[in-house]
Amino acid sequence: MNAYWMEAKCEFLKTARMRSYSVSTILFPLMFYCFFGLAMGRQQMPGMAMPMAHYLLATYGAFGVMGAALYAFGVGIAVERGLGWLEVKRASPMPPAAYFLAKAAVSLAFGAIVIALLFTLGALFGGVRMPAAQWLLMGGTLVAGGLPFCALGLAIGSFAGPNSAPATVNMIYLPMAFCAGLWLPFEFLPKAIQQAAPFLPAYHFSQIALSILHAPVHGAVVGHVGALAAFTAVFAGIAWIGQTREREKMYG
Amino acid sequence: MPVAELSGVTKRYGEVAALGGISLALERGELVALLGPNGAGKTTAVRILLGLARPTTGHAAVFGQDPASRKARLRRGALLQVAKVPETLRVREHIELFSSYYEKPLPLAETIAAAGLGGIENRLFGDLSGGQKQRVLFALAICGNPGLLLLDEPTVGLDVESRRALWARIRGFVARGGSVLLTTHHLEEADALAHRVVVLNHGRIVAEGTPQEIKARTASSGLEDAFLAIVGQSEEMAQEVMQ
Structure with a gap:
């Protein structure tokens, strides 16, 4: 048990001290929320009785949580796998699951930090007001929504090389965030993108978060949860193929 | 029962034969150096004993167990x-983490002393010199109080002083009853540390004995000459076999 706890603790310290990770994961969503959510915050969403600052709290929350998971898993695993560190750990008596569980715990912890700061911004400067239970449900849902993106990151990290991983993550993360309506409200996007969005896990994630705000959403929440579960299974399967391929190539 | 054993081990990666059938037994308290040029199969032999690669044919065991088993892992350390290596963890944190993997690790202070890391245990790994970094990796190998150490080119890239400092740490481990298999292409290193030298070339054992015996076999004054002579002979033999 001690090994699992130590692995998570060291993973957190290691990641928090990496400025390239901690600054970009925390700062970017906050910055974007300031530009779009706060600067235009008092405007009402077209056709909804809801200010922008309120609506975008859900989407930038989803954006922040996704980034924390995708960088920790996608880049973290690609680097440690590609440059030999994962092998040192595999030669040791480390419980194999400890490595992945620690990364998941740290991804969710950073997701929670982003959400807490974002909510603070929204409440202080965006005039967002909700009952306490709704804040908590919203925060908990957003943080838990990081899990499918841990799986996606694991899939990326199991295939990408150590140098190409950051670019690969960005190529998937940023366009997906845009097309799922995380930067600009979904209703502002071109019709073609709106029709393609159900193929993106980020779309289902943001729809779930928006439903907690009682914003109008497309389709039933149950369907979105099911879609995320299916995406998670697919990503885990891809990651499993990558890990198996790696083992066969190197360990024979 | 030998501490580590390879018997009739071959390893093929596709068309490439990394090991062409080697047998090797490491006894308690013994330090064996696997010596050979790059591509001789040294790292492959170590990876098989670490459970990171499976032999194509033949058998490998660590303390009588499958090298990939948890029992084997708990009694073994590796460099x-x-x-x-993650640079944003402190020396102490790296050691505490690896210690937590073992059932009966050494006390932290003992690991730090045995690896010569006193005074720098609170530094970040990324701020260390090359010699210090290698001593941290050595600390991770010994922190679980293992009976067997597998060291793959432990002093590669180190200056003379750092190399000698690490040698002293390795000797200390053997003096306490530990067994060591180390790979090297520094002949001086094999001469200075090993009870027994096993010379590998093209995945086969081409000579085996104490450093003195190896030198005597080829009437060479130094191990380096002996090594070159042995490797040279084996190249000629290989060519004859090919023809």
Whole structure:
């Protein structure tokens, strides 16, 4: 048990001290929320009785949580796998699951930090007001929504090389965030993108978060949860193929 | 029962034969150096004993167990060639983490002393010199109080002083009853440390004995000459077999 706890603790310290990770994961969503959510915050969403600052709290929350998971898993695993560190750990008596569980715990912890700061911004400067239970449900849902993106990151990290991983993550993360309506409200996007969005896990994630705000959403929440579960299974399967391929190539 | 054993082990990667059938037994308290040029199969032999690679044919065991088993892992420490170690953990944190993997690790202070890391245990790994970094990796190998150490080119890239400092740490481990298999292409290193030298070339054992015996076999004054002579002979033999 001690090994699992130590692995998570060291993973957190290691990641928090990496400025390239901690600054970009925390700062970017906050910055974007300031530009779009706060600067235009008092405007009402077209056709909804809801200010922008309120609506975008859900989407930038989803954006922040996704980034924390995708960088920790996608880049973290690609680097440690590609440059030999994962092998040192595999030669040791480390419980194999400890490595992945620690990364998941740290991804969710950073997701929670982003959400807490974002909510603070929204409440202080965006005039967002909700009952306490709704804040908590919203925060908990957003943080838990990081899990499918841990799986996606694991899939990326199991295939990408150590140098190409950051670019690969960005190529998937940023366009997906845009097309799922995380930067600009979904209703502002071109019709073609709106029709393609159900193929993106980020779309289902943001729809779930928006439903907690009682914003109008497309389709039933149950369907979105099911879609995320299916995406998670697919990503885990891809990651499993990558890990198996790696083992066969190197360990024979 | 030998501490580590390879019997009739071959390893093929596709068309490439990394090991062409080697047998090797490491006894308690013994330090064996696997010596050979790059590509001789040294790292492959170590990876098989670490459970990171499976022999194509033949049998490998660590303390009588499958090298990939948890029992084998708990009694073994390893120092591998690694391109990048996480730099934002402190020396102490790296050691505490690896210690937590073992059932009966050494006390932290003892590991720090045995690896010569006193005074720098609170530094970040990324701020250390090359010699200090290698001593941290050595600390991770010994922190679980293992009976067997597998060291893959432990002093590669180190200056003379750092190399000698690490040698002293390795000797200390053997003096306490530990067994060591180390790979090297520094002949001086094999001469200075090993009870027994096993010379590998093209995945086969081409000579085996104490450093003195190896030198005597070829009437060479130094191990380096002996090594070159042995490797040269084996190349000629290989060519004859090919023809």
